[in-house]
Amino acid sequence: MSEQHHDHSHGDHSHSHGDHSHGEHSHSHGGDAHGHADDAAAHFRSYIAIFIALCVFTAISFVFNELVRGGIISPMTSATVIMIVAIIKAGCVAYIFMHLKADWGKVYCIMIPVVIMCVMMIIVFLPDGVLGWR
């Protein structure tokens, strides 16, 4: 696996624009063969670590939900924790599994607007949809 795979096999137009290099050191392929194995092992470890973190976070949100049932913490606290945990989990998946760690510099200009747009849309709906009924 010494050559880089940046052909456009997925797109149905194989227009190669020269160097679509993935050769960042943080990305799993590319680079010279030497140090490649270390790199690959590091990636494997990071994937497993994220997987374990995701499982733990899922357990945390489940436990917090049960704690409310037991009357130990208030529903508001638990809801906050659970939503923060969800955001962290989504961030983990996006950052490591979706390779945003390596690709953020290339896609931030579409991701930042869409995140702003999502949050804004929900917030603007609130006065009519929620506060109007109070």
Added chain:
Amino acid sequence: MSVGHPPTTAAPAHHEPSFLGKYIFSTDHKIIGMQFLFTSIIFLGLGGILALLVRIQLAWPHAEIPILREWFVDNGGRMTESFYNMLFSMHATVMIFFVIIPFLTGAFGNFTIPLMIGAPDMAFPKLNMMSYWFMWPAFVLILASFYAEGGAPAAGWTSYPTLSSITMPAGEGLHSPAAPNSGHGQIFWLLSLTCVGISSMMGSVNYITTIINMRAPGMTLYRMPMTIWAMFITAILQAFALPVLTVALIYQSLDKSIGTTFFLPDGLTFGNWSAGPGGGQTLLWQHLFWFYSHPAVYIMILPAMGMVSDIISTFARRPLFGYRAMIYSIAGIAGLGFIVWGHHMFQSGMDPRLGTGFMIATIMIALPSAVKVFNWLGTVYRGDIQFTTAMLFALSFVALFIIGGLSGIFMAATPVDIYIHDTYFIVGHIHYVLFTSSLMGIFGAIYYWFPKMFGRFMNEFWGKVHFALTFVFANGVFFPMHILGTAGMRRRIPDLTATAFESPLLTLNQVMTISAILLGLTQLIFLANFLLSLFLGKQTTERNPWHSNTLEWSAPTPPPHGNFDVPPVVYRGPYEYGAVPNRTEDYLPQTLKFDGPVPAASGH
């Protein structure tokens, strides 16, 4: 020219595909663009006929309808009110979703993007083909809705619940107790628009990818023509806004089919029949709908602005004034366009705290729009103007967009909007923006790119006749709408003689209707010119008949599959027109390597 294609023949670069493969199931962006072009022209005819019927009813509310009178035997040969409702609802739907948007992003987006950035085709040609063929279910459904039980939808193109979405309880059929037209026809409408949405989504992803990744060497972002910038930003608008409309459409069709109550509030009753459990929010539909449909207004104007910028610069033989300002103003309009949707809802009972914010954001849109207008004027000023038909349409775009834009500012201010909301003032506004601006821009673009598309010119004389008559009659139809609106004439009212305050407005309506009929007949001149020129028009003898700078003119005419015989390399921006030392021509094509001084926009 080493590849050896004669510059003016249509020899495809590869094997000769069958007729079906070449013109019907084509993956070539130019053919797909033309498919969009032809279907849009057909739907323009349909939408126009619907508009004329609306106008006839408004002008002579008690007259028998000349041709359709057998349809209304029960009503004494006169149009029924629900038929009138259906007419204006379908007129707007057809014109917006099947004419203007496919014209701009479908036809010209497809045709211009790869050619103007120097790419052999779109990034995903098959996806591109799918985006056209996904329009066909939409075409079929929207036409089928006319024949549906109860007729085509009649709740306006905005389809506000509860009028549009009131349903029978789960499992009791799809008929609507509210209005007969809100039954099957409305469901067809919803499904049809969902298909349009999917098609546009595919198109927008494809356009953005193509523009970002497929540009010719040297074609930096700030060397792209305004058409491409406009298409790019339009595609972004579509990608962001359309999914929200899709959700709203799906929710409403679920409300109508399986008994959900997303948009049906508590305690809704019709006669002695109760509309299910309720719990939904009618206002949410308006929010979701306008979250898409306000950006859609910009989807319907920005590409026209881009194309007009190119046409004006080409025929004024002057660099586009303030190229970067034009880009930033388009981006500004698009960005602000996402936070102004509430100005459609000032009268809906929306939270007033939101209203103020929306009002301020809306008024701010006037700034980038004004920048654009002044830049067009700055481009034309002291230009060596060639009054071709395309240029005439482009100039009238600028002139009439000013009217449409200014009347928009009226509506942006909540206090004024409360008075003129749902009057003919707003009808006048949208027609100034969509007909006399967008459609004028589209006509200009057709006259401008026709030689490149088909290798023949359209007839200039009849083109100018078409322009002059369209200009006069369009203003004849749409300008009085402002007067009527301020006089209090309500939108969507079939019979003006029903109220004392609207009855005196009948005469002016008759003038408008006569204007509208003549406007419709004028378009037959265009149609004849278009169709005859396809086969009989003067053949183009050179690749670049308008002496334009942009890349598409360096391709063979019509461009073969794969577009360019010599892969283009870009050395300069797209608007370097004007006399230069050491050069006889007054233009510097983007592919030209030239070391001398270049013309610059004054004050730049």
Added chain:
Amino acid sequence: MIHANDEPAVPMGLPLPNGKLAMWLFLVTEIMFFTALIGSYLIYRNGQPTASQPWPTPHDVHLAEWIGAVNTFVLICSSLTVVLALWSLHVGNSKRAVQYIGVTLALGCVFLVIKAYEYQQKFAHGILPGRVFEKLDSPHGYKYMRHVQEQLEHIEKHGGVNDKAKKACAELLADIRAGKLQPKDVNERVRGTKSIKETNPGKEFITTKDSTYVDLPERSRPKDAPMVEGILEMDTHAHLSYSIPFGNMWASCYFAMTGFHALHVFGGLVVFAIMLVMAWRGRFGPQNAQMVEVTGLYWHFVDIVWIFLFPLLYLV
């Protein structure tokens, strides 16, 4: 225009392959799509429901949190396997990659099967849009009473509940037939008030002046009112309907959100199946890394959506 004319002809564009860029753009549209779904859910949920007429709890609508948690775990596992498939391709182990894709496909199927089981539960209990009984004032209430009567007659004929519940059913049926009961009494005797404290932790018993919607016993009863043991408390498997305020809205949102999510899962599974077919025909190898990567992006996105749906629907 001040551009120098003799720049080298450098290629334009982002250092991203078209397929990957297009997938990110597609994900942008998907993010907006699911934001609209989730946003309207938040609005429905936080808008009209009040303290006396709250949004249904998972228990009200027969939703088991642990099933959702298991499904979350399944999707997280599948996310891991798909990223490991890509990793295996990059280290040159195509065979292992195919195995990972197979596991991903299997996990996706497990997710859908669990989802189908959940849906089946909803169908069995009539938790469907437009079919949940909410208000018990007439005429809805009498419709509700007729419905319960039919259910009781079915139980009387076919059994299917334990003895204690069967006896209570017979009594309730007799009382309904005798015309002694108001719809809300029927609701109370079906649902009971005994286990309220357990199923509604942290919620105060509210006495409300709002007499329009006092059909839910547990939330509108004074503290000293006698507790009723409902048939559903005697036998949780009895198929008897009870009033759930906003139950229709809940069901609408639930089916819309999880339904579209499940459709997306299904779409991903189709692509994984195609990859397996390619592998079976021997046409799958390192040259497909981009296909795996792009599909993986989509699959992770589907996972992220579930990461938000799970707490919103099952927990919070």
